[in-house]
Amino acid sequence: MKKMEWIREALSVWPSPEYLKQREAAGWRLAAVEWEREVQAEAATTSQGLGPGEEIPYGTRIASDCTHLEENPTEMQVLNHLAEMVVQDHSYNHMAESLNQRAFHTRDGKPWTALAVFKLTPRLIEVAPRILSGAEWENRKRQLSRVAWNS
Numbered sequence: 001m002k003k004m005e006w007i008r009e010a011l012s013v014w015p016s017p018e019y020l021k022q023r024e025a026a027g028w029r030l031a032a033v034e035w036e037r038e039v040q041a042e043a044a045t046t047s048q049g050l051g052p053g054e055e056i057p058y059g060t061r062i063a064s065d066c067t068h069l070e071e072n073p074t075e076m077q078v079l080n081h082l083a084e085m086v087v088q089d090h091s092y093n094h095m096a097e098s099l100n101q102r103a104f105h106t107r108d109g110k111p112w113t114a115l116a117v118f119k120l121t122p123r124l125i126e127v128a129p130r131i132l133s134g135a136e137w138e139n140r141k142r143q144l145s146r147v148a149w150n151s
């Protein structure tokens with residue numbers, strides 16, 4: 001079985017036809033072209049772009065234009081439900097059971113476990129200010145039973 005070899009060359013100018021012919025004569029074939037450009041700092045900070053290998057934050061999905069992230073309604077329902085249960089001081093096991101009873105599944109389609117809920121906690125902390133400040137949450141908060149603190 002033949003082994004493939006790759007090299008990456010940083011270019012400051014477009015390669016000349018002679019250079020490309022030399023590479024081809026040496027057995028190389030052009031496999032890709034990578035483009036880059038400078039952008040304004042403001043544009044870079046407002047974009048929600050992800051680097052290669054970065055996971056899409058829970059509660060979001062890639063928008064149809066493939067240029068930004070948008071809210072994922074199903075995942076936001078999970079986060080809202082978890083926020084309610086945190087306020088009610090439920091255990092991770094209870095939270096997982098409740099999500100499973102409501103027919104929610106993890107991103108990979110598996111039932112929720114206490115560990116999966118625990119791993120989602122940092123993301124819940126990130127989005128909690130947005131969840132807890134909405135008008136829908138204010139209405140829902142009135143319906144929640146009182147939490148017995150230090151009980």
